Amino acid sequence: MSLWVNYLDQILLYASLALSLNLLLGYAGQVSVAHAAFGAIGGYAMAYTTLTHGWNFLGGTLLGMVLAFVIGTLVALPALKLSVEFLILLTLAVSSVIIGLLVAIPDFGGTYGLIGLPSANLFGWHLRSPYDWLLPAFLAMAIVYALCHRVGESPVGRVLKGIREDPQATEALGKNVFAYKVTIFGMTSALAAFAGAMLAAWLRLATPGVFGFAFSLTVFAIVIFGGMANLNGTILGAAIVVLLEPVLRRVVRMEAAKASLVQLIVYGIALAILMRVRPQGALPEGFSLWRWLRGERAPKMRVEMAADWEPETVKNVGVHHDEELPVAEEDRRDRVWHEAPVILQTHGVSKRFGGIVAANELDIELRRGTITALVGPNGAGKTTVFNLLTGAIPPDSGSVMLNGEELVGLNPDNVARKGMVRSFQDVRLFNRLSCLQNVMMAVQGQPGENFGTLAFRHGKVKAAESDTREKAMGWLRFVGMAEFANIPAGALSYGQTKLLSLARVLATEADVLLLDEPASGIDTKWVDTMLELIEQVRDRGRTVCLVEHNLHVVGRLADHTYFMELGQITAQGTIAELTNDRRLAEVYFGTT
Amino acid sequence: MLALTFETFRQLTVDGFFRGCSYGLLGVGFALILGVTGRFHFAYGFTYTLAAYLAFTFTFRGPTFPFWPSAVGAVLLAALAGAAIERGVYRPLAKNAGATALLAVFVASLGIGIAGENLIRLLWGSETQAYFGPQKKAISWWGVTFINFDWWQAVTAITITLAFAAMLRFTALGRRIKATRVNPDLAKTIGIDADRTYVIVFFLGTICAAVASFFYAIKYTVDPAMGTLPITYAFVVAFLGGTARSPIRVFLMGIVVALIEQYASIWLSVQYTQTAVFVVLVGYLTFLAIKSSAFMAKFNKGGRATPLVPSQAAEV
Numbered sequence: 054m055s056l057w058v059n060y061l062d063q064i065l066l067y068a069s070l071a072l073s074l075n076l077l078l079g080y081a082g083q084v085s086v087a088h089a090a091f092g093a094i095g096g097y098a099m100a101y102t103t104l105t106h107g108w109n110f111l112g113g114t115l116l117g118m119v120l121a122f123v124i125g126t127l128v129a130l131p132a133l134k135l136s137v138e139f140l141i142l143l144t145l146a147v148s149s150v151i152i153g154l155l156v157a158i159p160d161f162g163g164t165y166g167l168i169g170l171p172s173a174n175l176f177g178w179h180l181r182s183p184y185d186w187l188l189p190a191f192l193a194m195a196i197v198y199a200l201c202h203r204v205g206e207s208p209v210g211r212v213l214k215g216i217r218e219d220p221q222a223t224e225a226l227g228k229n230v231f232a233y234k235v236t237i238f239g240m241t242s243a244l245a246a247f248a249g250a251m252l253a254a255w256l257r258l259a260t261p262g263v264f265g266f267a268f269s270l271t272v273f274a275i276v277i278f279g280g281m282a283n284l285n286g287t288i289l290g291a292a293i294v295v296l297l298e299p300v301l302r303r304v305v306r307m308e309a310a311k312a313s314l315v316q317l318i319v320y321g322i323a324l325a326i327l328m329r330v331r332p333q334g335a336l337p338e339g340f341s342l343w344r345w346l347r348g349e350r351a352p353k354m355r356v357e358m359a360a361d362w363e364p365e366t367v368k369n370v371g372v373h374h375d376e377e378l379p380v381a382e383e384d385r386r387d388r389v390w391h392e393a394p395v396i397l398q399t400h401g402v403s404k405r406f407g408g409i410v411a412a413n414e415l416d417i418e419l420r421r422g423t424i425t426a427l428v429g430p431n432g433a434g435k436t437t438v439f440n441l442l443t444g445a446i447p448p449d450s451g452s453v454m455l456n457g458e459e460l461v462g463l464n465p466d467n468v469a470r471k472g473m474v475r476s477f478q479d480v481r482l483f484n485r486l487s488c489l490q491n492v493m494m495a496v497q498g499q500p501g502e503n504f505g506t507l508a509f510r511h512g513k514v515k516a517a518e519s520d521t522r523e524k525a526m527g528w529l530r531f532v533g534m535a536e537f538a539n540i541p542a543g544a545l546s547y548g549q550t551k552l553l554s555l556a557r558v559l560a561t562e563a564d565v566l567l568l569d570e571p572a573s574g575i576d577t578k579w580v581d582t583m584l585e586l587i588e589q590v591r592d593r594g595r596t597v598c599l600v601e602h603n604l605h606v607v608g609r610l611a612d613h614t615y616f617m618e619l620g621q622i623t624a625q626g627t628i629a630e631l632t633n634d635r636r637l638a639e640v641y642f643g644t645t
Numbered sequence: 646m647l648a649l650t651f652e653t654f655r656q657l658t659v660d661g662f663f664r665g666c667s668y669g670l671l672g673v674g675f676a677l678i679l680g681v682t683g684r685f686h687f688a689y690g691f692t693y694t695l696a697a698y699l700a701f702t703f704t705f706r707g708p709t710f711p712f713w714p715s716a717v718g719a720v721l722l723a724a725l726a727g728a729a730i731e732r733g734v735y736r737p738l739a740k741n742a743g744a745t746a747l748l749a750v751f752v753a754s755l756g757i758g759i760a761g762e763n764l765i766r767l768l769w770g771s772e773t774q775a776y777f778g779p780q781k782k783a784i785s786w787w788g789v790t791f792i793n794f795d796w797w798q799a800v801t802a803i804t805i806t807l808a809f810a811a812m813l814r815f816t817a818l819g820r821r822i823k824a825t826r827v828n829p830d831l832a833k834t835i836g837i838d839a840d841r842t843y844v845i846v847f848f849l850g851t852i853c854a855a856v857a858s859f860f861y862a863i864k865y866t867v868d869p870a871m872g873t874l875p876i877t878y879a880f881v882v883a884f885l886g887g888t889a890r891s892p893i894r895v896f897l898m899g900i901v902v903a904l905i906e907q908y909a910s911i912w913l914s915v916q917y918t919q920t921a922v923f924v925v926l927v928g929y930l931t932f933l934a935i936k937s938s939a940f941m942a943k944f945n946k947g948g949r950a951t952p953l954v955p956s957q958a959a960e961v
Contacts, residue, residue: 084748131927131934137747138685142884143930146923149877153920163916266873270755277752314763321760325753329738330748484744 059183065190066252066367068291069197071275073244076201079281081237082217086269087144090151091242092249093264094121100167100259110173114250118243125242131234135278156261166260173254193251206500218483226495227469280334387627390612393420396596402451411437413621424597426607429617430641439475439567444468475567476558480550491542492525495560527554528641548575568599572606656789661907663795666802667857669873669899672882674853680888681826681846682737687754688874691761696723696855697862701776720855721773728844728849766869778863798860809892
């Protein structure tokens with residue numbers, strides 16, 4: 054019996070380590086194979102201070118956590134800009150360096166490691182038998198679980214998932230991706246050290262073998278088996294991986310040496326098969342056994358919902374479907390534009406890529422409560438203008454002033470927080486998050502996105518969260534997609550993704566909205582809805598700049614139009630003035 | 646004081662060169678696979694081990710075969726195993742997983758690597774086994790010593806690398822592989838069967854691992870865990886050399902890595918030398934990250950490059 058209790062201890066301790074990895078891998082999408090090495094830092098710190106300085110194991114654990122936090126944070130700095138392959142390589146290298154140093158330093162016992170630790174002393178209680186360990190191991194796991202759950206299922210967790218799905222889009226919504234990545238690396242490293250120290254205290258040894266690369270892979274496998282971004286799944290995964298060996302030995306009656314080999318073969322093959330048949334793991338993201346038992350199944354998108362769904366016609370908008378605008382309307386718009394105050398102004402913004410001039414001395418003005426269009430042939434550099442304005446690409450020279458404040462030199466997240474937000478031509482929704490979550494991510498100033506507030510101000514975070522939900526629902530209703538609130542964005546049709554992307558931009562409540570081809574590629578019957586929505590946005594006093602190919606769209610919306618060719622603004626005025634220009638007509642408009 | 650004589654230095658350099666031929670070959674194969682197919686093929690280590698065990702078995706177990714035919718047969722069989730992993734596991738997986746294919750393939754290849762190593766333990770036993778090949782002969786040459794196997798390995802490795810480089814440059818197959826590397830979807834539209842090219846690339850890449858494995862085995866021994874370290878070196882060399890670069894460049898990077906390791910042993914005790922390589926790697930990756938990061942762009946106008954994407958294929 055005590056043998057099975059021992060396995061139970063092992064499950065709890067393995068789960069502790071794997072839970073912290075799940076926060077990093079499943080939620081934030083950072084593929085790290087160095088997690089066991091951070092566990093080793095905790096284990097060795099605890100073992101070394103206990104053996105040589107006679108510390109209590111809790112003191113050594115704390116020291117290990119601090120060390121791991123510092124090292125984890127340092128690792129995260131280069132990890133910021135790395136693609137997945139490089140991140141795997143980097144963590145592999147870091148893991149090799151940490152284990153290599155532990156083996157090489159004679160004080161740490163070389164390849165034999167630190168063995169013969171005294172039994173752990175928990176406030177006078179000596180933990181000797183597997184039974185003694187049951188409660189402390191459970192507590193250790195509960196602490197890690199509670200922390201991971203608190204972070205993962207919160208506004209911070211939502212941002213982490215955003216980074217996993219699309220870091221660039223997350224940044225464009227005003228989130229400091231850099232700070233989140235660094236913090237989550239440091240935090241999960243410290244948690245790994247905690248779990249590693251507990252494991253070493255339970256084993257009463259810390260050796261390179263225990264925390265080696267094979268163990269890293271085991272922990273990785275636990276997370277994958279159980280399901281990424283599902284903490285309960287990780288506990289289940291730990292149970293499966295740990296119990297495989299004794300089940301083979303006792304139930305199938307295999308000899309010990311053979312059983313441990315077959316265990317590894319089985320779980321290796323199972324990993325490969327799992328990726329084919331159920332890549333989301335045993336318990337997929339968002340699955341809750343409790344809700345499932347109560348009969349609440351995750352909402353499934355019915356096929357006809359996407360296919361037959363048509364956007365609601367938007368009310369309160371004067372309908373003017375005439376292709377040719379009356380001259381009086383043209384003049385009125387031109388006058389409105391010239392009278393409106395300038396909110397954004399660029400001066401001589403230039404950018405070269407090698408020998409290619411992407412932007413040459415751009416002077417652009419956006420005026421409050423008006424719609425400005427940027428038109429021009431493909432490759433003229435229209436999207437580059439958005440990249441330059443939002444800081445996604447820093448200009449070589451020139452200035453971008455928003456409400457009299459210089460934006461050049463700021464990162465995209467900073468620009469977004471200053472009140473200028475962009476949408477993307479290729480939409481860039483967070484596909485595995487629900488439509489509601491996509492829009493909630495965009496709401497600015499959420500207290501729950503701050504680690505400190507999250508830790509100490511539960512009530513405030515909760516109140517703000519329901520507030521955020523209300524606001525996001527409001528914007529979903531505005532674009533007529535409220536019934537899709539709980540559907541993952543990846544299941545939407547193309548036209549719907551464009552509407553959702555508009556709702557996401559609007560939810561930032563930014564003054565200036567840069568819309569990259571909001572109506573391109575969608576059904577004609579949808580275009581009207583989209584245009585009416587954009588007009589409503591303008592009528593609420595927001596400033597809109599759009600890149601668009603469709604001249605009907607430009608003609609109907611734009612108060613002022615800039616014409617771009619080869620990175621330069623070659624003409625501006627009302628759309629009628631531009632289409633009447635013979636040269637431009639030949640270059641672009643295709644009418645003579 | 647460092648008691649570094651010219652003789653020691655010369656010997657270290659020669660040792661580094663021979664060791665580097667092995668690293669280089671591993672890197673060439675891995676870079677070809679990762680660069681063209683975008684598969685993070687962790688089970689490369691398993692096919693490495695498998696080659697040595699097959700050669701060992703053909704020569705010494707059951708109906709024995711002569712030494713060299715066994716070696717060639719083992720290399721080809723291991724290469725087929727590599728191709729089979731692509732065809733049977735990675736391809737259906739990647740088609741199924743879509744955008745998250747990289748992670749799915751990585752996890753599956755971890756699984757195959759773990760299962761494969763332990764399958765070898767189950768079939769051949771966990772102990773280290775001696776591999777008796779041809780007579781090992783020491784060669785002294787201008788005051789440095791090495792053995793005949795080193796020499797053979799260097800010649801083989803260089804020949805394979807040059808052959809790959811020539812194949813990529815001059816043959817129709819090479820053009821197909823390069824077209825697939827740049828853009829598999831576009832390659833399909835001009836009639837290149839990207840799926841088949843992937844299988845061929847796995848076959849060719851695995852040959853590199855198998856040859857390196859064979860020479861390691863005859864010089865030292867065979868053991869089930871022998872693939873663990875080579876896979877790490879293959880990663881390092883392939884990334885430092887550039888996965889979309891010429892095999893010759895990757896091969897030379899293998900020699901550079903081995904020389905760093907050798908020279909590090911002048912100042913560091915032997916336990917630290919391996920760590921030194923990884924420290925260099927971490928430093929290099931940090932440098933790459935800083936080079937492409939936003940805050941560097943502020944100091945160095947226009948310095949912000951595109952985000953790091955090592956291989957075009959990985960984007961798909």
